[in-house]
Amino acid sequence: MKPARSKTPAREPINQLKGSNVISKDPVQVYCRLRPMHSPSDVSCMKVVNDTKVIISSPESAINFRTMTNKEIHTTFSRVFTHDIKQREIFKVVAFPLVENLIHRRNGLLFTYGVTGSGKTYTMTGKPQDAGIIPRCLDVIFNTIASYQTKKFVFKPNKLNGFDVQSKGDVMERNELYPNIQRIGRLGKLRKVDSDGDPIVNHGCNESLTILVKPDHVYSVFITYVEIYNNNVYDLLDEEDIRSKTLQVREDGNKNMYVHAVTEVEVRSAEEAFELFQRGQRKRRIGHTALNPESSRSHSIFTIRLVQAPLDSKGEYVTQDKQDLCISQLSLVDLAGSERTNRTKNTGQRLQEAGKINNSLMTLRSCLEILRENQSQGTNKMVPYRESKLTLLFKNYFDGEGQVRVIVCANPRADDYDETIQVMKFAEITQEVQTPMRSNAIKLDLGFTPGRRQPNKLFKEARSKFEREGRPEVANLDIDLGLVYSLSGPFPQLKNITPDSNQIHTLMQFLEQRISKRDIIREQIQKKEDEFRKRLVMMEKEIIHLKTESATVKAAYSQEKEKNFQLNRRINDVEGQNNKISFDLNTAEEMIRDLKQKLRNRNLALNQRSIDVQKAKQKYNTKIQAETDKMNKELDLKERQMREQFNNQMKGKDERLRLIKQILEDNGIKTNAISSKDQIAESAKIISLDKNSRISRKDRLPVSNPRYRRSQSADRWIDHRPETLVPIGTVLQPRMQRRRSITRLTSPKEITEGASRYALIAQEHDTDGELETKIYKADILPTSGGGAQVVFNDMECLKQTSPKARKRTGPWEEKDVDEVNVSSETKRLRV
Incomplete structure (x- = not known):
């Protein structure tokens, strides 16, 4: 049933093209191809009268056989191909003109129409040994532009049905980032396996035809492959699952319909393009029906887009102006077969698919009927392109954006008579539709020299x-x-010329191009001649001026030459002196290197010696520490022996005090006010830490300045406290605000660096076993040799006694020490 169109609002005809570029109308050319019979026993209902006419006879098995008034139907086509016609002949007649239009910047549409199992897919794809229309189109395109292709990534799709021109730097960067992009090229003849494990059909060169192109243009080929399944568009070249993502059909800025966000791949050879086509073909939805075990359940659209642009004035790089690009495309469509459910026995999903297919084909037929009616009767009815995604994509072609051709595939069996009659009616309607033809509105010649x-x-x-x-x-x-110019390439080959042959039209175009190029070259030669004459006049004036300047320069040159001679003599003398100085300098550098080597060797020896000494000290200290721990453990057990040892030690101390006193009296130092215990601190008042400082053996006086004094506010103390001290537990502590505490004295530098005062703390037991703490204080004085001396000038004694302890008195205590019985006392000696 045809949809009602009486209520369609009137509007301006959409096939009316704007501008003056409409030169004529081109009827849609429809071709018929008959497939061979399945078996010799099948009865045919179609008879080929000649190359353009077919007679269809209704068999007795037809549905309306008894009510038919006309038992035979005569149908005329642009050309009828019987089952014995080869694929090459069909391509040359039907598809080759569309490829020529593609090269010459005009769009084209070719689709196959017919019932299921009539040979539509075979016509488009073919077999490995007998390729169809798609691989042959790819062969002709790449044979034509083989030596005129651009580098990869020069043209970049902008996702809005257009292209941008990449700069030279961006092209080199992208080629470096993607150096291993798969390019099949001549390696396509090898047998490959795709990601699903299926072998890829080898594709050899099936067509050797070429088309005349402009040598000053560059070309690049992009392909897309989509399918329309249940009125939804899916991308067959997408690596992801195509069922999870549907695409939308949109309109670009030039009112052209396109599939938004479709995968558009740039290909460099026919083998690479055909491999992508085969991978998409494996993703296409097919199903088993009663009429065809591998029936296509979707419409597939394989689009070839050719981008071409002129070269710059030097014929080396592509012009960067986006307005100079020309984009043409060729859509090769394999429609799903129209079918009746009572013959296919479809149920469930297959029944739903068949309904969607028949609806889209019915919408296509309705659009063609309205177009025919608008053109024949002058009406302005709206064509329902938007009722189906298929017709929405074909909208531009029927509005004059390209040439449309249809191949009707038919099965001549009598059993398919009812479906074949519907196909023939569709062919009859399509042939009566005319599409406007536009002239080439884009001029790619920019006025540069042809043949550059x-x-x-x-x-x-x-x-x-x-x-x-x-x-x-x-x-x-x-x-x-x-x-260096060239009018054009070689003349096209002319064979079997007839008045209606396309070769005359090709020759006319070729001669027109030569004439236009010759005129351009003449104008450029005339301009260059005028420029050359002007340059000659300018050069003659410059020569006269240069001759005058040359005479002046020659006189100045002779004077400068004499100066240069004198300077050269001086330079020679200076170079001789420089050579002598360089020799002396090299000798001195060698001596310095030898001395530095000796110094390094000596430092290494000193470092090694220091390391050995440090290891010996460490070993000795470890041994002393072990012995000290052992003695501390035995103290409690040997208390009586220790008391006797203390008594013996006191006797020895008295003897030493007597000797120290005698030494001090010999040196002229008064000792009347010094007690016997204070003489111990006095005997050690001078300690020299400087290895360069020496004390005279005669007078034993220090070499430091005794009058040297430092500010007390700037005093820094060295607090020398051995690790074995017993905590005294009292507030009577020496006052040292700025101090640095050490437990062991390993080097004199620990005392002399950054300090001016020194304090040494020592503890011992007296004869009664009480704890006695002594603090020896000294000044650190610089010496005349650059070192320092430690001069002891003060001593503090802190003695702790127990109130309950038994007091001992003796005649030696009354002579040497004046003690006061308190819990703690401090004695100080000033020097």
């Missing part, structure tokens, strides 16, 4: 040859390539 690409190539080859020969002065010459 080949001279630039020859010039670059000559320059590289000079560079290899070691002649850079010739290789760097800047030559004007405008004088």
